[in-house]
Structure formats: structure tokens, C-alpha cells
Amino acid sequence: MSTNAEIDVGLRERKRRETRAALSLAALRLCVQRGWENVIVDDIAAAANVSPRTFRNYFSTKAEAVAAGHLERMLRVADELRARPASEPLWTAITNSVAAQFEPPAQKSEALLDANRWLERIRFILTEPSIHGEVLKASAAAQVELAEVIAERVGARRVKDLYPQVAAAVVTAVVGTVVDRWLRDGPSGSIVPLLRKAFELVATGFSENKTKTSK
Amino acid sequence: MSTNAEIDVGLRERKRRETRAALSLAALRLCVQRGWENVIVDDIAAAANVSPRTFRNYFSTKAEAVAAGHLERMLRVADELRARPASEPLWTAITNSVAAQFEPPAQKSEALLDANRWLERIRFILTEPSIHGEVLKASAAAQVELAEVIAERVGARRVKDLYPQVAAAVVTAVVGTVVDRWLRDGPSGSIVPLLRKAFELVATGFSENKTKTSK
DNA sequence: AGCAATATTGCCAAGTCGGCAAACTTATGC
DNA sequence: GCATAAGTTTGCCGACTTGGCAATATTGCT
Numbered sequence: 001m002s003t004n005a006e007i008d009v010g011l012r013e014r015k016r017r018e019t020r021a022a023l024s025l026a027a028l029r030l031c032v033q034r035g036w037e038n039v040i041v042d043d044i045a046a047a048a049n050v051s052p053r054t055f056r057n058y059f060s061t062k063a064e065a066v067a068a069g070h071l072e073r074m075l076r077v078a079d080e081l082r083a084r085p086a087s088e089p090l091w092t093a094i095t096n097s098v099a100a101q102f103e104p105p106a107q108k109s110e111a112l113l114d115a116n117r118w119l120e121r122i123r124f125i126l127t128e129p130s131i132h133g134e135v136l137k138a139s140a141a142a143q144v145e146l147a148e149v150i151a152e153r154v155g156a157r158r159v160k161d162l163y164p165q166v167a168a169a170v171v172t173a174v175v176g177t178v179v180d181r182w183l184r185d186g187p188s189g190s191i192v193p194l195l196r197k198a199f200e201l202v203a204t205g206f207s208e209n210k211t212k213t214s215k
Numbered sequence: 216m217s218t219n220a221e222i223d224v225g226l227r228e229r230k231r232r233e234t235r236a237a238l239s240l241a242a243l244r245l246c247v248q249r250g251w252e253n254v255i256v257d258d259i260a261a262a263a264n265v266s267p268r269t270f271r272n273y274f275s276t277k278a279e280a281v282a283a284g285h286l287e288r289m290l291r292v293a294d295e296l297r298a299r300p301a302s303e304p305l306w307t308a309i310t311n312s313v314a315a316q317f318e319p320p321a322q323k324s325e326a327l328l329d330a331n332r333w334l335e336r337i338r339f340i341l342t343e344p345s346i347h348g349e350v351l352k353a354s355a356a357a358q359v360e361l362a363e364v365i366a367e368r369v370g371a372r373r374v375k376d377l378y379p380q381v382a383a384a385v386v387t388a389v390v391g392t393v394v395d396r397w398l399r400d401g402p403s404g405s406i407v408p409l410l411r412k413a414f415e416l417v418a419t420g421f422s423e424n425k426t427k428t429s430k
Numbered sequence: 431a432g433c434a435a436t437a438t439t440g441c442c443a444a445g446t447c448g449g450c451a452a453a454c455t456t457a458t459g460c
Numbered sequence: 461g462c463a464t465a466a467g468t469t470t471g472c473c474g475a476c477t478t479g480g481c482a483a484t485a486t487t488g489c490t
Contacts, residue, residue: 012456012467019468040445051470056447090421132355133348140351165392166413167421173388177380198381205420206305206382227436227487234437255476266439271478 020058020068022048027065032117032124036131067134070125073101074142077175082149090153090167091199098175099192102182123183136176143172174198235273235283237263242280247332247339251346282349285340288316289357292390297364305368305382306414313390314407317397338398351391358387389413 009017026047030039041062045055059065080097088096102122104115125135147168154163178198182191241262245254256277260270274280295312303311317337319330340350362383369378393413397406 010457015456016468041447042445053448053470053472054468057469060447062446133352136351136355137348140347162392162396162409162412163416163421165396166389166416169388169392170385170417173384174381177377177384181377181380194377197377201378201381202385202417203420205418206378225488230487231437256478257476268439268441268479269437272438275478277477 019048019050019054023050023055023058024065024068027059027062028069028121028125031062031066031128032121036128061134063131063134066128066131067125067138069121070135071138071141074139074172074175075145076101078142078145078149081146082152086153090150091203093153094171095192095195095199098171099190099195102179102191119187122179123187126179126183139172139176143168146171170202174202234263234265234269238265238270238273239280239283242274242277243284243336243340246277246281246343247336251343276349278346278349281343281346282340282353284336285350286353286356289354289387289390290360291316293357293360293364296361297367301368305365306418308368309386310407310410310414313386314405314410317394317406334402337394338402341394341398354387354391358383361386385417389417 023044027039027044030043030047039062041055042052044062044065045052048055055065059068077097077100080100081093084093084097104118125131147164150167150171151161151164154167174195178191178194182194238259242254242259245258245262254277256270257267259277259280260267263270270280274283292312292315295315296308299308299312319333340346362379365382365386366376366379369382389410393406393409397409
């Protein structure tokens with residue numbers, strides 16, 4: 001029953017992850033609630049039941065803690081892509097992988113109201129200027145993983161080939177742009193159509209003849 | 216004789232820019248020289264002959280000051296692109312615009328040894344982890360300009376069309392990736408071939424059949 | 431010259447950041 | 461199971477950052 005990813009983690013590692021998650025979550029929750037300026041590290045530490053000094057063992061800045069969620073989301077894109085059938089065309093697989101991470105949770109059980117908070121949080125992360133740098137840094141970090149997955153997928157000789165590197169960078173760029181747009185133009189609908197359009201532009205090499213047709 | 220961009224700047228604005236440039240330059244110079252950790256704001260202010268408090272009127276953090284040069288470089292890419300003949304194919308024009316900003320100065324007069332320092336500085340900016348976030352932020356800021364220029368060039372209906380936004384993001388991404396590569400694999404040669412290869416990938420929509428042919 | 435607008439600076443309180451060492455918890459070998 | 465190693469949490473604390481406020485100085489304009 002135990003997943004591969006869980007067998008070799010002792011109590012130590014498990015606790016560590018819990019603490020990290022608690023801190024990151026507390027940071028995000030408090031900042032969304034009270035506003036970036038009105039939250040200090042001590043508040044976050046208190047909310048996570050650890051000392052202020054411990055906070056700093058996990059994150060070097062408040063911004064990093066808040067952006068940690070985003071980092072994991074982008075890493076999940078890479079994981080999702082890795083899990084997809086190799087038969088799927090690259091850009092389709094990528095679109096789906098990204099989309100999966102930017103649709104509301106749609107949980108079966110608990111928090112239904114969380115659909116709203118989810119959006120509220122994503123918006124905060126990508127909107128608050130004080131963490132913009134950290135968010136971009138997180139995306140860049142995840143991009144390394146992404147490049148590896150893409151390399152595997154297209155069977156690049158080495159991970160160091162230009163192709164996967166550039167492709168991964170482009171994916172990061174497209175996701176950033178599209179999510180930005182989606183948040184601006186009323187995120188009421190799904191993000192998928194926008195993603196499709198954007199990746200279509202990329203896949204066709206930005207051929208200028210048709211910008212709005214194709215549905 | 217006076218350029219449009221220069222006529223409406225009085226002594227005030229001129230001094231302001233000088234101060235800003237002096238601070239940014241001092242910050243970069245000192246950090247490259249002594250290492251990021253061993254430079255404090257006061258040092259930079261002193262080197263630029265202003266009070267520490269004034270430093271903070273121009274830049275909110277040390278990182279921002281150091282990255283200011285990068286921001287301007289990326290803005291110059293947009294300017295250069297704007298200045299290029301509309302007849303030039305988009306990706307060619309972009310490649311050239313970028314290349315122009317990442318070739319050693321090749322100044323006619325003074326500092327010849329500056330060619331080395333130039334590289335040393337670019338490397339520092341793009342390598343030092345502590346400013347990575349700021350650098351990405353600067354690129355993102357310049358990207359807004361870039362999107363406008365691209366919109367003009369391809370004659371997009373509105374700047375808010377998806378096309379120019381995505382294209383600009385892709386350019387930023389490609390530049391980041393390529394410069395990174397260039398710095399890693401020995402920046403002895405020109406960056407242009409790498410740029411060409413990368414933009415070729417983009418222009419062809421990452422068609423997988425040929426990754427290394429085409430010269 | 432004289433007034434308005436803007437820039438520089440000092441003062442200073444609140445907050446961040448990270449090194450160090452003591453106290454505590456988990457892992458491992460025997 | 462117990463001792464010891466390895467890793468984590470915490471308090472203490474000094475160096476540094478960050479930004480508000482108000483006094484002073486400089487520039488722009490008539």
C-alpha cells in the first residue's frame with residue numbers, strides 16, 4: 001500500500017516536511033488575510049507553532065515561504081508531464097500538465113469554499129509585488145526539472161542539449177504570461193483555452209497569417 | 216542636434232540620472248570586487264558620494280541596484296528592435312537586437328581592458344544567487360516594453376493581444392537560456408550562433424525532425 | 431529675487447538575517 | 461535496549477536593512 005516515495009522517509013523527514021508545509025501555508029494564509037506588510041516572521045512562526053528562529057532554518061525570507069507553494073505547483077507540472085503517455089504530442093501533454101495544476105481543486109470531501117480561497121491565494125502570489133522576484137525564482141528552479149523531463153520525452157542525447165533547455169524556458173514563459181492574462185481578464189472561466197491558444201502559437205512558430213481564427 | 220529624448224531633461228533630471236548611474240555602477244563594481252557579502256549599502260553610498268539614506272531613495276535594495284544595469288540592457292534590446300527596419304523578419308531582428316547588447320563594447324577610445332571586466336560583470340550579475348530574483352524581475356519589467364514593440368511590429372490590433380505578450384515572454388526566456396549557456400560553455404566565442412539556433416527552434420515551432428542539421 | 435517643487439540628509443524605530451552553542455529528538459550499531 | 465552519532469529546535473544577539481518623518485538644500489520658473 002505504501003507508495004515508493006514514502007517508504008524511505010523516516011519520522012525525521014516526515015516531520016521536517018510537515019513543518020515546512022505548515023510554515024509555508026501559515027505564511028500564505030496570514031499574508032492573504034492581513035496583507036503583506038502586516039505580517040512579520042514572528043507571526044508566521046507562531047501560527048506554525050515553532051520558534052521564529054526555526055522559521056529561518058526553513059526559509060531565508062518571508063517571500064520565499066510564501067512562494068514555496070508556487071514552486072511546488074510548478075514542480076508538479078514536471079511530475080505530471082513525466083506521468084503522461086509518451087504517445088501524446090509534446091505540446092498537448094504540456095498543456096494538460098499545466099492545466100491540471102491551475103484548475104480549482106474540486107475536492108470530493110471537505111472545503112468547498114476552498115475554491116474561492118484557492119483563487120484568492122493564487123492571485124495574491126502572482127500579484128503582490130514584494131514576492132514577484134521570488135515567484136520568478138521558483139519558476140526558474142522548477143524549470144530545471146522541466147528541462148529534464150522534456151529531454152527524456154523527446155529523447156535528446158544529453159540533457160544539456162539546447163532543445164530541452166529552450167523548450168522548458170518557453171513553457172515557463174508561456175505559463176507565466178497565460179496565468180497573468182487569465183487572472184486579469186476575469187478568471188471565471190477555465191484557463192485551458194488560453195493555454196491552448198498560447199501553445200498553438202508556439203507550436204506553429206508564431207506564423208503570422210492567423211492570429212484569431214482557428215476557432 | 217539635440218535628440219528628442221534629451222531636450223526636456225533639465226539639470227535636475229540629468230543629475231538624478233547621474234546619481235542613479237553612479238550608485239548602480241558603484242554597487243556592481245564593489246560587489247564584483249569584494250564579493251556580494253562583503254559590501255554593505257553604506258559602502259556603495261560612500262563610493263557614489265551620497266548619504267546612505269539617499270541610496271535608498273533610488274534603490275530599495277542592494278540587489279536592485281546591482282541588477283539595474285541588467286534592466287537597462289534588456290530595455291535597450293527593445294529600443295534596438297524598435298530601431299530596426301520593419302522589413303527584417305521578426306526573429307532575425309530580435310536576434311540582432313539581442314546580440315548587439317551581449318557583444319563586448321568594442322569601444323574605440325578608452326578602456327580596452329574593459330572587455331574583460333565587462334564579461335566579469337555580466338557573469339556576476341547572472342551568477343550570484345542573491346540577485347537572481349532581481350535579475351528575473353528586471354527581465355520581466357523590460358518584457359513589457361518588448362511586448363509593445365513586437366505588437367507595433369506585427370501590427371497587432373491591441374497591445375493586449377496574446378501574440379505579442381507570448382512572443383515577448385518567449386524572447387525573454389530564450390535570452391535567459393542562451394546567455395546562461397553561453398556563460399557556462401566558455402563565453403570565449405560570440406553569443407550569436409547560440410542565439411540563432413535557439414530562435415530557429417522557436418521559429419520552426421520546435422519541429423523535432425532536425426535539431427542539429429541546418430549548418 | 432522669490433516662491434514652489436523636488437532632492438538630500440540625519441535621525442530613528444521596527445524588522446530581517448544568520449552565526450553560535452545549548453538543549454532536545456531521531457537514527458543506528460552493537 | 462542502550463549508548464552514541466547525527467540532525468533539529470531554540471534563545472541569544474549583533475550587524476544590517478528598510479522606510480517614515482522632518483529639516484535643509486538645490487533647482488525650475490516667473
